[in-house]
Structures are given as structure tokens and as C-alpha cells.
Amino acid sequence: MEMATIVRARGLTKCFKSTTVVHGIDFDIQPGRCVGFLGPNGAGKTTILRMILGLSPISGGSLSVFGRALPAAGRYVRAHAGVVSQEDTLDPDFTVLENLYIYAAYFGLAKADVAQRIHELIDFVELADRGDARIPTLSGGMRRRLSIARALINDPQIIILDEPTTGLDPQARHMIWSRLQDLQRAGKTLLLTTHYMEEAERLCDDVLVMDHGRILEQGAPAALVERHVEPEVLELRGAPDLIEDAVDGATDCRVERIGDTAYCYTRDAKALLDQFEQRPGLTYLHRPGNLEDVFLKVTGRDLRD
Amino acid sequence: MAMAQTARGAVSVWRRNALVWRRLMGPSLLINFGEPFLYLLGLGYGLGLFIGKMAGMPYLTFLASGILASSAMNTATFEALYSVYTRMIPQRTYEAILATPLEIQDVMAGEVLWCATKSLINGSAILLVAALLGAVQGWQALLVLPLLFLIGICFAGLALIMTAFAQGYDFFNYYMTLFITPMFIVCGVFYPISSLPEALQSFVQILPLTHAVALVRPLVAGGPVTDVALHLGVLVAYAVAGLSIATVMVRRRLRV
Ligand SMILES: Nc1ncnc2c1ncn2[C@@H]1O[C@H](COP(=O)(O)OP(=O)(O)OP(=O)(O)O)[C@@H](O)[C@H]1O
Ligand SMILES: [Mg+2]
Numbered sequence: 001m002e003m004a005t006i007v008r009a010r011g012l013t014k015c016f017k018s019t020t021v022v023h024g025i026d027f028d029i030q031p032g033r034c035v036g037f038l039g040p041n042g043a044g045k046t047t048i049l050r051m052i053l054g055l056s057p058i059s060g061g062s063l064s065v066f067g068r069a070l071p072a073a074g075r076y077v078r079a080h081a082g083v084v085s086q087e088d089t090l091d092p093d094f095t096v097l098e099n100l101y102i103y104a105a106y107f108g109l110a111k112a113d114v115a116q117r118i119h120e121l122i123d124f125v126e127l128a129d130r131g132d133a134r135i136p137t138l139s140g141g142m143r144r145r146l147s148i149a150r151a152l153i154n155d156p157q158i159i160i161l162d163e164p165t166t167g168l169d170p171q172a173r174h175m176i177w178s179r180l181q182d183l184q185r186a187g188k189t190l191l192l193t194t195h196y197m198e199e200a201e202r203l204c205d206d207v208l209v210m211d212h213g214r215i216l217e218q219g220a221p222a223a224l225v226e227r228h229v230e231p232e233v234l235e236l237r238g239a240p241d242l243i244e245d246a247v248d249g250a251t252d253c254r255v256e257r258i259g260d261t262a263y264c265y266t267r268d269a270k271a272l273l274d275q276f277e278q279r280p281g282l283t284y285l286h287r288p289g290n291l292e293d294v295f296l297k298v299t300g301r302d303l304r305d
Numbered sequence: 306m307a308m309a310q311t312a313r314g315a316v317s318v319w320r321r322n323a324l325v326w327r328r329l330m331g332p333s334l335l336i337n338f339g340e341p342f343l344y345l346l347g348l349g350y351g352l353g354l355f356i357g358k359m360a361g362m363p364y365l366t367f368l369a370s371g372i373l374a375s376s377a378m379n380t381a382t383f384e385a386l387y388s389v390y391t392r393m394i395p396q397r398t399y400e401a402i403l404a405t406p407l408e409i410q411d412v413m414a415g416e417v418l419w420c421a422t423k424s425l426i427n428g429s430a431i432l433l434v435a436a437l438l439g440a441v442q443g444w445q446a447l448l449v450l451p452l453l454f455l456i457g458i459c460f461a462g463l464a465l466i467m468t469a470f471a472q473g474y475d476f477f478n479y480y481m482t483l484f485i486t487p488m489f490i491v492c493g494v495f496y497p498i499s500s501l502p503e504a505l506q507s508f509v510q511i512l513p514l515t516h517a518v519a520l521v522r523p524l525v526a527g528g529p530v531t532d533v534a535l536h537l538g539v540l541v542a543y544a545v546a547g548l549s550i551a552t553v554m555v556r557r558r559l560r561v
Contacts, residue, residue, distance in 0.1 A: 055403060089398070105320060108317075
């Protein structure tokens with residue numbers, strides 16, 4: 001038997017006053033998948049997550065989670081969801097452990113019933129030795145890990161993470177990735193947003209690339225890379241005129257520029273490499289095409305704001 | 306069903322606030338006891354020497370009953386303005402709570418109950434100090450305690466309407482200066498309403514603090530309590546209206 005779709009959106013629309021920030025989008029999220037929402041600042045990612053949780057009324061279309069229509073089902077959905085929001089919302093008046101007990105109470109979970117679970121959770125996020133620490137004394141990475149532990153307090157079926165690793169150092173990021181992978185293996189459905197394409201490529205079964213409230217592309221990261229970018233990329237750096245010359249001479253490739261870097265996309269890097277070898281002073285990086293290339297191609301290279 | 310959920314949610318919010326308060330209990334109890342002690346000793350005894358009796362009771366008793374009612378107002382008002390705003394906006398406590406099954410009305414109910422609880426704690430301290438100073442006439446004064454809770458709910462609900470609109474703490478100065486402080490002056494805390502000009506006498510009848518004082522004073526002084534239904538009715542009406550309007554406004558602000 002096919003398991004029921006966890007989130008189903010049809011023509012989902014969101015307007016703030018007269019501006020439309022989500023334009024009638026359709027998507028489905030299947031159980032046990034990790035789905036990433038990618039998009040430049042202001043694309044509408046957080047707004048979509050808020051609608052899924054019943055925190056923001058929908059302006060048009062339909063949205064259901066666990067088969068129940070939102071926003072009416074908000075209470076039910078949030079009872080079975082775990083949320084890590086974009087900004088930390090830990091309670092600064094309490095310690096690590098108190099934060100978890102207090103949060104459990106909002107789900108109607110009594111202290112005695114969650115004591116065991118809370119100890120497992122702080123072990124899971126490696127904060128067992130910081131149980132009595134106050135929130136302001138924690139590092140950014142620790143706070144994020146505690147936020148993840150807190151989001152799991154109700155043993156949620158779906159975990160919603162809005163930029164879970166933004167602002168963290170590489171160690172903290174890797175640690176969070178491995179915890180999220182543990183959750184995936186445990187069969188949880190994960191929904192995350194991120195600005196790190198590497199993160200999306202590692203964690204997500206599917207990504208939705210959006211901009212200006214529209215879904216531009218969706219699919220598995222590898223499939224999107226295959227669909228949109230050539231297999232190999234040469235990134236050229238150096239003096240602008242050097243790059244200019246090199247690019248002018250390059251054949252059989254598609255060239256894109258961002259800032260001082262030129263990206264040459266090609267199916268056959270060998271010929272290009274031979275050409276670039278001839279030019280002293282030119283530095284280049286040879287790498288496979290990746291999700292970031294897809295993202296830049298699909299959403300354009302212009303700065304937002 | 307929905308009522309039970311709201312009650313459960315409100316209790317969890319109330320407990321969160323109570324736990325924070327317990328942390329800082331020492332200093333806040335010091336203020337709870339110290340302030341009325343100074344007021345009653347300084348004003349009650351000091352002015353009492355000149356004034357003697359007021360409205361047929363020792364001035365200390367008159368003042369103590371007024372201070373009981375007005376501090377229930379002040380305590381709930383402060384908590385519902387400054388502390389609730391802090392939790393709602395800069396501290397993001399509401400964002401965290403609203404990601405759980407709780408709805409806005411549950412959180413608002415919990416906040417109002419907590420504000421009223423603070424009025425009760427603070428008022429109990431004042432009642433104790435007043436009793437020690439000999440200003441309380443008889444055990445019926447204990448009925449003041451549930452009354453303080455109701456006064457707290459009433460003023461918390463009204464203040465939450467302001468909090469729902471506030472863009473910063475400065476906004477609360479208007480409410481304090483234009484509403485709370487005038488009530489403190491004209492609603493019978495320091496002198497009987499009957500000594501006000503006639504026009505003002507009828508006007509103060511629409512202010513909630515007038516009715517709070519009218520109930521608290523005879524209970525403390527040991528006299529007959531009159532027009533109970535009217536006074537309670539006004540307080541309850543303000544409480545219900547305040548909480549309902551505040552809930553709608555906070556929902557309008559946060560559920561965007
Ligand atoms: N309460 C609001 N009132 C008016 N406009 C809003 C509100 N919240 C969001 N917006 C607008 O909606 C758009 C989408 O915002 P949203 O926060 O969903 O973007 P995002 O994809 O999460 O961006 P980021 O990557 O910066 O977090 C933005 O243009 C934003 O300015
Ligand atoms: Mg966002």
C-alpha cells in the first residue's frame with residue numbers, strides 16, 4: 001500500500017496586503033523523504049513553512065498536511081511536527097534541560113513522561129554535559145543543536161528546519177548534518193530550507209528551487225544537475241584581461257561570469273584544459289558541475305535586496 | 306474540547322512564567338513588601354497624624370485599602386505591558402510557543418492568569434504589612450485576595466490591548482500617563498470620590514479602579530459592602546472585553 005502524502009499543496013498562494021509572495025504553487029512531500037526548499041532571500045521559503053504549520057493563513061489554493069486542511073488543522077499539525085525556526089527561539093530565562101521540560105509541557109507531556117526522552121535527546125545532540133548551562137552561555141552551534149533536540153521532544157513525524165546551519169562553523173555544520181541523516185534513517189520526513197547547496201546536495205532526496213514565490217525547478221539534486229549543467233566546470237580566476245583573453249579563445253563551452261570569476265561549463269574539459277595550460281598567470285579550478293551551478297542558472301545571477 | 310485545550314495551554318504558559326518568577330523571587334518579594342511598607346508607614350502614619358479619620362475610618366486603613374486595589378492594577382498592568390511585550394517580540398518566546406499546539410487564545414489566557422497571580426502575590430504582601438500595622442479590621446479582609454486576582458485579570462486584559470499594538474516600550478508611557486496614573490489619582494485611593502467635583506464624580510464611575518477600590522475598602526475596614534453586583538459586574542465586563550479584544554489584536558498581529 002502506498003503511504004499517504006504528508007504535505008500536499010495545490011495553487012498555494014500567499015499575499016501580504018497587495019503583494020503576492022507565493023504564487024499558486026503545487027508540490028507534494030512524501031513520507032520519509034528529505035525535501036529542501038532552495039531560493040534567494042525573500043523567495044518565500046519561510047512563508048511556506050509557516051503556512052504548513054498553520055501559523056500563517058493561506059490566501060488561496062489548498063494546503064493539507066497529514067491529510068488535513070490548513071489552517072484549520074494547525075493544532076493537530078503542530079502536535080505532530082518538530083520546528084527549528086530561522087532565528088533561535090530558546091528561552092533565555094532557563095537552562096538547557098529546563099528549556100526541554102518547559103517545551104514538553106506545551107505539548108501536554110508531563111515531566112515524568114519525558115525525563116527519559118530528554119536525556120536521550122541531549123545525548124543525541126551531544127549536550128549531555130551542558131544540561132544546567134544557561135542559554136546565553138551556549139555557542140551558536142550548541143543553541144542550534146538544542147533547538148533540534150527541542151524540536152524532537154514530541155517525537156514528530158515531520159521535522160521542519162528553516163536554515164538549520166546558517167552561521168555555524170564547519171564542525172557544527174557537519175555534526176548537524178549527521179544528526180539529520182540519523183533522523184532520515186529513522187524514517188522521519190524532513191523539510192528544510194538552506195542557502196548552502198552543498199548541504200542540500202548531501203541531505204535532500206528532492207529539492208524545490210524557487211524564486212519570487214514560484215517553483216522554478218524540482219527533482220533530485222543529481223537529476224537537476226544532469227538536466228541543467230554540463231558535467232564539468234572550469235572556474236577561471238586572475239586578472240580580468242587574462243580571463244577575457246582565455247574566455248575569448250575558449251571553444252565548445254558555455255561561459256558565465258560572477259564578479260571576477262568566469263565559469264566555463266563543458267562536456268569535454270580536456271580540450272579547454274589544454275588551452276588554459278598555455279596561459280601563464282591564469283589560475284583555474286576543475287570540478288564537476290553541482291547544485292550551485294543549477295541554482296545560479298535557474299534563479300539568475302543578479303544580487304537580491 | 307477547545308476549552309479544555311485552551312485551559313491546558315494556558316496552564317503551561319502560566320507555569321513557564323511562574324518558573325521564571327521563582328528564579329528572581331528574592332528581589333521581587335523585597336520590592337513587594339518594601340514598597341507598601343514605606344507607603345503605609347510614611348503616608349499612612351505621617352499623613353494620618355494630620356488627617357485623623359477619613360470616611361469614618363483611620364486614614365491608615367483608608368490608604369491601605371486604596372493601595373491594595375491600585376497596586377493590583379499596577380502589578381498586572383506592568384506585567385502585561387513590559388513583560389508580555391518582551392516575550393511576544395524581542396525575546397521570541399511566543400514564536401517558540403506558537404510552534405507547538407498552543408493557539409494565541411491559550412497563550413493570552415495564560416498570560417492574563419499569570420498577571421493576576423502577580424497581583425495576588427503582591428497584594429498578599431501588602432495585606433500582611435497592613436495587618437501588621439493594625440490597619441486591617443477583621444478576617445473578612447481575606448476576601449480581598451480573590452478580588453485582587455479579579456482586579457489583576459481586569460487590568461491585564463486592558464493592558465494587553467496596548468501590548469498588541471506596541472512597536473516598542475516607549476508606547477506604554479502613553480497608557481501609563483493617560484490612563485493608569487489618572488486613575489491612581491482620582492479613583493478614591495487617597496481620598497473619597499465624594500470630595501471630587503460633581504461632574505468628575507460621575508465620570509470616575511466608568512473607570513474600573515473606582516469599582517475595585519469600592520469593593521476592597523469595606524472588606525479591609527470591616528464595614529458593609531454595597532452594590533457588590535454592580536462593582537463586580539464592571540470589573541468582569543472590563544476583564545472579558547479586554548481579554549477578548551487583546552486576543553483578536555494579537556492574533557491579527559502574529560498570524561500574518
Ligand atoms: N509579515 C510580512 N509582511 C509583509 N511582507 C512579508 C512578511 N513576511 C514576509 N514578507 C515578504 O514575503 C517575502 C518572502 O519572505 P520569506 O521570509 O518567506 O522569504 P525567505 O525565502 O524565507 O527568505 P530568507 O532566505 O531571507 O529567509 C519577502 O519579500 C518578505 O519581505
Ligand atoms: Mg526565511
